[in-house]
Amino acid sequence: MKLSFAVVALLPHLAASSTVLETNPNGCIDPSEYDDGTDFFPQKFVPDETTDYLSVSYHNTYKIVTNLYSDKSYLLYQCGTEPPTDEVSSGKYHVVLPVPHVGGLAITETAQIPPLEILARRSEILAYIGDPKLVSSPCLQYLMNDDDDADNSSASVETIYYPDDPYNQTLIDVGTFEFLERNPNAIVLEGLFGNVDGDRHVSDTQTQERTAVATFDWLGMYAALFNLEGMANDIIAETKSRYECAARNAASLTSDVAEDEKPRILWAEYFDGIGWSIADCPTWDAAYYCEYAHQCGASIVSRPEGMGFNESYGGEEVYWYLTDDEFLQLGKDAETWIYPSPTFSDVYDQKSEILDQFVSVEKGQVYDTQGEGPFGWHEQRLAEYDVVALDLCSIVGTVNPTNVHNRRWFRNYFTEPIGSPGTCDVDSIDMPYVPAKGMCTPIAMTTTTTTGGGVGSGGTSAEAEGVAQGTSAAGNLAMMSVQAVAVAWIASALLA
Ligand SMILES: *[C@@H]1O[C@H](CO)[C@@H](O)[C@H](O)[C@H]1NC(C)=O
Ligand SMILES: *[C@@H]1O[C@H](CO)[C@@H](O)[C@H](O)[C@H]1NC(C)=O
Numbered sequence: 001m002k003l004s005f006a007v008v009a010l011l012p013h014l015a016a017s018s019t020v021l022e023t024n025p026n027g028c029i030d031p032s033e034y035d036d037g038t039d040f041f042p043q044k045f046v047p048d049e050t051t052d053y054l055s056v057s058y059h060n061t062y063k064i065v066t067n068l069y070s071d072k073s074y075l076l077y078q079c080g081t082e083p084p085t086d087e088v089s090s091g092k093y094h095v096v097l098p099v100p101h102v103g104g105l106a107i108t109e110t111a112q113i114p115p116l117e118i119l120a121r122r123s124e125i126l127a128y129i130g131d132p133k134l135v136s137s138p139c140l141q142y143l144m145n146d147d148d149d150a151d152n153s154s155a156s157v158e159t160i161y162y163p164d165d166p167y168n169q170t171l172i173d174v175g176t177f178e179f180l181e182r183n184p185n186a187i188v189l190e191g192l193f194g195n196v197d198g199d200r201h202v203s204d205t206q207t208q209e210r211t212a213v214a215t216f217d218w219l220g221m222y223a224a225l226f227n228l229e230g231m232a233n234d235i236i237a238e239t240k241s242r243y244e245c246a247a248r249n250a251a252s253l254t255s256d257v258a259e260d261e262k263p264r265i266l267w268a269e270y271f272d273g274i275g276w277s278i279a280d281c282p283t284w285d286a287a288y289y290c291e292y293a294h295q296c297g298a299s300i301v302s303r304p305e306g307m308g309f310n311e312s313y314g315g316e317e318v319y320w321y322l323t324d325d326e327f328l329q330l331g332k333d334a335e336t337w338i339y340p341s342p343t344f345s346d347v348y349d350q351k352s353e354i355l356d357q358f359v360s361v362e363k364g365q366v367y368d369t370q371g372e373g374p375f376g377w378h379e380q381r382l383a384e385y386d387v388v389a390l391d392l393c394s395i396v397g398t399v400n401p402t403n404v405h406n407r408r409w410f411r412n413y414f415t416e417p418i419g420s421p422g423t424c425d426v427d428s429i430d431m432p433y434v435p436a437k438g439m440c441t442p443i444a445m446t447t448t449t450t451t452g453g454g455v456g457s458g459g460t461s462a463e464a465e466g467v468a469q470g471t472s473a474a475g476n477l478a479m480m481s482v483q484a485v486a487v488a489w490i491a492s493a494l495l496a
């Protein structure tokens with residue numbers, strides 16, 4: 001009795017004023033229920049220190065997202081509040097949008113799929129503008145194909161694609177314009193090559209970031225659109241810490257190894273009719289593959305300045321290639337070859353005489369990027385950079401020996417089948433997609449007799465639960481690795 005009396009006495013006070021929010025609203029609000037000066041976004045996204053092109057600032061009722069690569073700012077105001085008049089009329093903002101955004105969106109690059117799926121906003125995707133066969137996500141594929149007749153407008157996710165003239169920008173622009181006419185509250189997410197000036201277009205240039213952490217950090221921009229910063233912050237931090245664990249282990253295993261004795265990785269693919277494209281790593285952060293090799297304590301075969309020939313295809317970017325002879329000379333001694341594309345078998349058929357002279361080929365150490373199917377590398381992989389690091393470190397032998405890591409992304413061309421992204425569990429289509437997690441135990445920890453703490457806390461059981469909610473067969477694989485790691489860890493704890 002006493003207790004409910006106390007609750008009743010408290011309620012009028014709460015409703016009157018000074019309600020302090022602890023989480024960002026998940027819908028529109030009535031501002032009259034709050035004090036002036038209420039901070040509606042107590043959960044804020046702070047970009048990583050290596051994130052070069054994204055900033056978000058918070059101003060009680062609105063937030064400003066800036067893409068520093070495209071030089072565009074977007075004003076997102078809490079739905080229910082008045083958008084700030086002076087700011088809006090300043091003309092500084094390319095798009096002004098109430099949040100949490102509910103008007104749907106069109107996506108134009110597969111890299112935009114994982115962030116939306118992770119935040120359980122898959123159903124906000126109304127259209128995919130591009131070649132539908134490049135989509136790896138089983139559930140998005142399902143939504144794009146869930147009508148039997150040819151009329152794509154009745155599918156839950158519309159496809160805007162012109163197979164007879166796929167690169168005709170005029171056609172794409174008209175299709176996009178018509179999409180926005182049908183969906184006036186939607187936005188269009190653009191990538192690097194998209195029309196960032198388009199009406200209601202928001203630009204995501206995650207792929208231009210320097211580091212793996214920064215690339216994934218763009219989850220924060222998606223979170224800002226949906227007031228889901230709290231959720232994103234946790235996922236961003238946990239993924240980064242798993243990645244750093246892998247890097248620290250590799251560093252401790254290779255600290256005594258001289259630079260020229262480190263495992264050598266050849267990272268190269270062939271472009272038919274042009275030449276060999278090979279890693280270019282003047283610094284560790286020059287490209288994502290340079291970073292992975294660096295984090296795994298390996299050295300990567302890098303094109304020496306001046307070797308090869310270049311093409312720019314009429315754009316600003318310069319692409320370098322090697323001839324067969326140059327490639328043979330540079331790459332034949334590396335013991336591991338990563339071929340970051342699905343075309344190795346075509347090349348091997350054409351050029352086996354040359355390629356059989358490579359140590360990596362002779363030892364059967366050639367890996368392509370089809371461990372999760374032909375297209376996941378440009379999609380889900382971006383959300384699993386910690387797993388990719390463990391994949392590479394396990395190939396070159398720099399993972400914690402007591403951790404059991406099941407390689408996911410790099411597939412041994414000679415001994416393993418092409419993988420698959422799995423199938424969609426239609427019942428969980430609105431659940432958050434939980435990417436696989438790299439299971440990494442710090443090396444120092446397994447050699448001490450710590451019990452309970454470290455490995456287990458916030459780790460194994462929560463992860464197993466998260467993975468079980470996943471929407472693909474990948475989840476099952478990761479689940480198995482959770483169990484395997486748990487067993488390995490228990491074994492190592494017992495032995496210690
Ligand atoms: C999809 O629908 C749009 C508009 O309804 C149409 O213009 C387009 O040609 C269709 N695409 C395919 C692949 O059927
Ligand atoms: C793009 O398509 C439109 C409509 O079919 C056509 O008129 C135009 O010539 C095409 N543009 C190019 C560059 O092929």
Ligand SMILES: *[C@@H]1O[C@H](CO)[C@@H](O)[C@H](O)[C@H]1NC(C)=O
Nearest residue numbers: 306308309310311312318319
């Ligand atoms: C590309 O190659 C040409 C020679 O074929 C050379 O003159 C030019 O400097 C190269 N471009 C760059 C960016 O190095």
